[in-house]
Amino acid sequence: MVEAEQGIRLVATAKETILWRIRHATRDVPEEERPEAVAVERAYRKEDRADRGEIVARFAERAAEYEAEVHRVGPAELPRAIEEALRRRGVRRLVIPPYLPREWIPEGVETLHDAARSRLTNQELDESDAVLTGCALGIAQTGTIVLDAGRAQGRRALTLLPDYHLCIVRERQIVGLVPESFASLERAVKGEGRAVTFVSGPSATSDIELDRVEGVHGPRTLEVLIVG
Amino acid sequence: MKKSDAFSPGPTPTFEESAKESLSDSQLRRNLGKATQTIRRKRAEAVGEMPDWEGLREAGRALKERVMRHLDEYLLQLEESVTRAGGKVHWARDAEEANRIIAGIVKDHGAEEVVKVKSIATDETKLNEHLEREGIRAFETDLAELIIQLAGETSSHILVPAIHKNRAEIRELFMERLGAQNLSDSPSDLTETARLYLREKFLAARVGISGANFAVAETGTVCVVESEGNGRMCTTLPPVLVTLMGIEKVIPAWRDFEVFMQLLPRSSTAERMNPYTSFWTGVSEGDGPREFHLVLMDNGRTDVLADEIGRQTLNCIRCSACLNVCPVYERTGGHAYNSVYPGPIGAILTPQLVGIGDPGPDSLPYASSLCGACYQVCPVKINIPEVLVHLRGKVTRHKQDRGGPRQKLDPENVAMQTVARVFSDPQLYEKAQRLARVGQWPFARGGSIGRLPGRLAGWTAVRDLKPVPQQSFREWWRQNRGSV
Numbered sequence: 001m002v003e004a005e006q007g008i009r010l011v012a013t014a015k016e017t018i019l020w021r022i023r024h025a026t027r028d029v030p031e032e033e034r035p036e037a038v039a040v041e042r043a044y045r046k047e048d049r050a051d052r053g054e055i056v057a058r059f060a061e062r063a064a065e066y067e068a069e070v071h072r073v074g075p076a077e078l079p080r081a082i083e084e085a086l087r088r089r090g091v092r093r094l095v096i097p098p099y100l101p102r103e104w105i106p107e108g109v110e111t112l113h114d115a116a117r118s119r120l121t122n123q124e125l126d127e128s129d130a131v132l133t134g135c136a137l138g139i140a141q142t143g144t145i146v147l148d149a150g151r152a153q154g155r156r157a158l159t160l161l162p163d164y165h166l167c168i169v170r171e172r173q174i175v176g177l178v179p180e181s182f183a184s185l186e187r188a189v190k191g192e193g194r195a196v197t198f199v200s201g202p203s204a205t206s207d208i209e210l211d212r213v214e215g216v217h218g219p220r221t222l223e224v225l226i227v228g
Numbered sequence: 229m230k231k232s233d234a235f236s237p238g239p240t241p242t243f244e245e246s247a248k249e250s251l252s253d254s255q256l257r258r259n260l261g262k263a264t265q266t267i268r269r270k271r272a273e274a275v276g277e278m279p280d281w282e283g284l285r286e287a288g289r290a291l292k293e294r295v296m297r298h299l300d301e302y303l304l305q306l307e308e309s310v311t312r313a314g315g316k317v318h319w320a321r322d323a324e325e326a327n328r329i330i331a332g333i334v335k336d337h338g339a340e341e342v343v344k345v346k347s348i349a350t351d352e353t354k355l356n357e358h359l360e361r362e363g364i365r366a367f368e369t370d371l372a373e374l375i376i377q378l379a380g381e382t383s384s385h386i387l388v389p390a391i392h393k394n395r396a397e398i399r400e401l402f403m404e405r406l407g408a409q410n411l412s413d414s415p416s417d418l419t420e421t422a423r424l425y426l427r428e429k430f431l432a433a434r435v436g437i438s439g440a441n442f443a444v445a446e447t448g449t450v451c452v453v454e455s456e457g458n459g460r461m462c463t464t465l466p467p468v469l470v471t472l473m474g475i476e477k478v479i480p481a482w483r484d485f486e487v488f489m490q491l492l493p494r495s496s497t498a499e500r501m502n503p504y505t506s507f508w509t510g511v512s513e514g515d516g517p518r519e520f521h522l523v524l525m526d527n528g529r530t531d532v533l534a535d536e537i538g539r540q541t542l543n544c545i546r547c548s549a550c551l552n553v554c555p556v557y558e559r560t561g562g563h564a565y566n567s568v569y570p571g572p573i574g575a576i577l578t579p580q581l582v583g584i585g586d587p588g589p590d591s592l593p594y595a596s597s598l599c600g601a602c603y604q605v606c607p608v609k610i611n612i613p614e615v616l617v618h619l620r621g622k623v624t625r626h627k628q629d630r631g632g633p634r635q636k637l638d639p640e641n642v643a644m645q646t647v648a649r650v651f652s653d654p655q656l657y658e659k660a661q662r663l664a665r666v667g668q669w670p671f672a673r674g675g676s677i678g679r680l681p682g683r684l685a686g687w688t689a690v691r692d693l694k695p696v697p698q699q700s701f702r703e704w705w706r707q708n709r710g711s712v
Contacts, residue, residue, distance in 0.1 A: 014319040018475065018526045022300040025534035029297045035480070038294035043283035044487070062500065116514055122431050122465060142493075142501035155515035156464045156506075160457065178501075179486035189447055189482055193313050195512050198489075198505040203457035206497075207372035207388060208395055208415040210263050216371060216419055217426065218457025218504060 046183075048140065048176020055140045059174045060226055062143030066201025067214055069223040078227055082106050082166065085223055086130065089164055095120065095131040097154025104132065104168065114154050125161035131219075132166045133159060136188070136196075138174040138226075139181045144200045145169065145224065146181055148188045156195055165199075165219040169226050233382065233588075234567040234578050235323070235352050240588025243595040247564040256384075256392045260561050263391050267552045270498035271605070278494070287487045289609040292543035295478055296533060302445040302478045303524060309448030313510020315520040323353035326472055326525045330355060330437065331362045333470050333521055339364065339434040343426075345452065345462040346370035347439025348386065348546060349472045349525065351568040352581075355437070366437070367429050369458035371422050378405045384562035385570065386548040392561060426458070436466035436517070440473035441545070442488060443522070446481040449509045450522065453492060453502050463506050469517040475524050476533075476542040488545060491607035495547035528581035537618045538580050543608040544573050550602035550612060556595055565592060572602035576615040584619075584626045593619035664696045671695075 012020070048055055056072075064070040073081045083106045086094065093110045105111060112128055114120045120128075134152030135145050145167055147153045152168075159165055175181050188194045203218035214220060234240050250256060275281050295302055307317040320326035334342055342359065344350065344366050356366045356377075368377040372390040376383060378401050383389030390398075399413040408421045438459065442451040450471055452459045463469055479488065485507075493502045511520050532538050551557045551571030562570030566588050567578040575596060579589040593616045602612040628641065650656050671677045672695035680688045687693070699707075 014321045014325060017321055018319055018524070018530065019300050019303070021526065021530035022303075022475075022533065025530045026297060026299065028536060033297070035294055035298040035301060038290065038297055040287055040290040040294060041283075042287050042487075044280035044287060044490075046486075066499075066503070119514070126427070126431060139501075144501045149512065149515055155512075156460065157516075160460050160464060178490050182483055182486045182489070186482055189449060189507070189509060193447075193509040193512060195509070195515055196507040197460065198501065198507075199503070200499070200501040201503050203455070204503050205371045205419060205456050207370075207375070207390055208393075208398060208418055209259070210266060210388070210391075211415040213416045213419045216423055216456035216458065217369070217430070217461050 044179070045177055046179045048180070050176065052171070055176045056171050056174055056226065056228075058176075059138050059140035059143060059169075062140065063138075063145070063201070063224050064143070066143050067204075067222075068143070068201050069221070070226065071224070072226045072228065074228055078168070078225065079103055079106070081225055082132065082168075083108070085166055085225070086132075089130065089221065091130040091164065093128045093130075095125060095128045095158055095162055097131070097133055097152060097158050099151040100132065100134065101152065106132075114158055120158075122157060122161060125157055128162045130164035130166060131158050131162040132168075134168050134170075135173065137181050137184060138169045139176075139178060140174055141177045142200060144181070144198050145222075146185065147197045147199065148185060149194045149196075150188065156197060159197070159199075160218055163215075163219055164221045164223070165202075166223045166225070167199075169224055171226060171228050174226075232566070234582050234586065236354065240566045240586055242587050242591035243560075243564055243566070244591060246566055247560040247595075250560045250564045253392075253561075255394060256561050257559065259391050259394065260558060263385075263388060264552045264558045267498055271495065271549060271552065274494040274498045274500060278490070284487055284490050285607055285609050288491050288545075288607055289543060291479060291484055291487060292608050293540075295480065296476070296539055296542055299475065299478070299533065302480060303475060305445040306443055306448060306478050306522075307524075309445065310443075310450075310510055310520075310522050311448075313448045315448065315510040315522055318521060318523045320523055320525040320527070322527045323525070326353050326523055326527070327355050327358040329521075329523055330470050330472065331359055331364065333468070334359065334364050334435050335362070337434055337468055339468075341365045341367065341429070341433060342435045342437050343367050343369050343429050343433040343462050343466065344373075344437045345439070345454065345459040346373050346389075347437070347472060348568050349439045349474055350437065351383065352527065353472070353525070355472070367426070367433075369426050369429070369462060370454075371419060371456060371458075374422055374426070375401065378402075382563070383568065385551060386546055386562075392563070426461075430458075430461040430465050433462075433466045435468045435470065436462035438462055438469065438471045440471050440477055440522075441492070442479050442485070443473055443477055444480070444482050444484070445478050447509055449482060449507050451485070452506045453489075453496075454505070455497065455503045457504055460504055460506055463508060464516045467517055468519045468521075470521045470523065472523045472525060475526055475529055476544075492545055492547055495545075495549040495605065495607040528583070531583065532577070532580040535580065535618075538576070538615055540610050541573070541576050541580060541615060543610050544577065545608060546573075547607055549605040549607065553601040553605050555597060555599060555601070560595075565595070567592070572596065572612045572616075573610070576610075576612055576619060579619055579623070584622055585630075590623045590626075593617075593623060658700070658702065661696055661700055665698065668695050 136148035137146040202222040375390040385391045395413040402408045441453045557571045575592040677693040
């Protein structure tokens with residue numbers, strides 16, 4: 001803002017100018033019109049009425065279609081399934097986010113715990129082999145895993161730098177349609193301003209001759225264990 | 229060498245001139261043909277499984293209309309929300325001001341390198357060149373953007389910017405510019421090379437720069453939609469994040485993502501959902517950047533807003549579906565448009581953003597057969613043909629207003645006025661048809677007209693013309709069913 005010595009403003013700020021330009025450009029809009037008065041018809045599906053079994057099966061199928069490796073396991077088998085998955089990938093150093101259920105943490109690998117008071121450095125994350133997390137939601141319609149930096153997920157860098165992401169999804173966390181996911185995330189975002197990440201399959205590119213290559217910058221392998 | 233484009237100073241070549249060059253490049257045409265056909269087919273499948281697609285399109289259109297009619301209110305609300313969430317909002321009247329603000333932030337942190345996630349807005353402002361002049365190196369981190377940055381070229385497709393390059397060319401480039409040794413030309417080896425090169429940059433960068441797909445007025449949440457993970461890297465790892473967005477990208481509420489996050493991935497990459505989408509709200513304690521700057525840029529957008537027919541252009545969510553269905557784009561590719569916004573949407577957005585009067589942008593509304601395929605696939609229902617015709621009128625009027633009597637007697641102008649007169653009077657129209665039937669006999673051979681004489685030859689140089697039939701429908705009706 002430029003002000004003359006007498007305190008009279010000579011030059012408008014960028015903000016004032018842009019707002020003035022907008023008001024001038026939209027002078028066809030009646031002064032008294034409120035934004036809500038512009039009708040928005042929401043004639044689309046907001047809830048999947050299929051039964052739970054079908055929704056969970058759809059999530060498993062669609063997550064797998066996007067090249068995530070998907071297994072369904074019972075609660076009692078989960079710890080073993082985790083250990084097996086890690087062994088198959090030869091994981092030695094595993095990143096653990098805060099509040100991960102204790103029974104999920106496997107034996108026989110070095111665990112790197114991230115905590116608010118002692119954060120892992122980016123270097124440590126980069127040099128780790130894998131990360132094990134829960135999630136906020138799964139979306140059946142699109143096979144998407146949603147992370148919201150909540151319990152058992154940790155901050156965003158944890159699921160970004162390690163090359164292998166093993167994610168545990170509880171059946172009851174799976175919603176049917178995309179609109180259901182945004183509805184249930186509303187509180188985390190509005191109330192706490194938490195960062196949200198949608199993950200649908202591993203990182204991918206088709207930039208070279210449209211050939212799909214998995215694993216550009218994010219984890220090259222995404223494995224999902226669905227717990228009944 | 230960088231070609232001058234509509235957003236650089238100086239006059240731009242016309243679409244016709246540049247298209248000639250692209251059309252003679254057989255590699256480009258092969259790549260483009262393959263790419264557009266593949267994406268077209270996949271998009272049709274992805275949209276086909278959505279029984280409520282039309283409902284979503286209508287909701288998307290209506291939400292954007294609401295935003296455009298009340299843009300001032302939504303921007304003020306966005307500023308308040310971002311500020312409340314710990315971010316800082318800057319306003320930029322034009323490209324130069326936006327570049328200056330961003331360079332200033334980078335310098336304040338003493339950074340000499342920045343990592344960038346693909347953003348067309350920063351291509352529009354020529355941010356990289358500006359930063360370079362200020363002694364700051366910007367690293368593009370999207371694979372395709374990296375390829376064209378290393379090659380010193382410009383993007384040819386919104387979504388697949390290096391669509392014009394083949395694997396052998398990319399291998400050469402990586403060996404020469406990244407010092408890669410013993411590199412094969414398989415896409416996975418080439419991708420691995422880029423991964424390793426950029427991982428170092430991500431870990432070292434102190435400032436990340438991004439664009440925005442959407443920003444929510446209600447919560448201040450900004451959203452970046454991507455596939456590779458470079459967007460997550462740029463918006464998470466550096467301690468400082470700067471996001472540049474056009475003022476039209478604001479949406480009212482968090483809940484509105486339920487519309488746009490269904491429309492965008494299926495229209496764009498023909499996926500149910502793209503691999504990664506990041507949503508962040510200001511700064512989060514202990515998670516991601518400690519400092520967040522959001523730059524709101526006008527740069528011609530309020531001029532688009534002022535045109536009641538052109539206004540819908542601002543609905544665009546940059547999905548590129550219209551490029552992939554366009555018969556003109558499929559043949560010429562993106563470079564012929566001489567703009568960071570190619571294809572049908574570019575043909576209406578570019579001339580409106582930079583204003584009428586430069587031969588390049590002025591030629592863009594004519595780079596279309598008005599077939600309407602773009603309107604059909606547009607996820608926010610922008611009536612592109614309508615805006616194209618409207619802009620043709622503006623370009624012609626501009627020529628008339630600017631020109632002397634010579635322009636007024638321009639054959640196109642005279643012809644259009646004659647046609648308008650004939651079309652508006654049924655009797656005159658029928659007379660003209662009869663006259664044409666008599667006049668065409670020397671040219672109509674074997675059911676088509678292959679060559680027209682004189683000034684009209686330009687029309688038939690590249691296409692055949694159907695002759696006027698021996699009997700019009702109205703004549704047939706009169707003869708068989710009585711009077712009209």
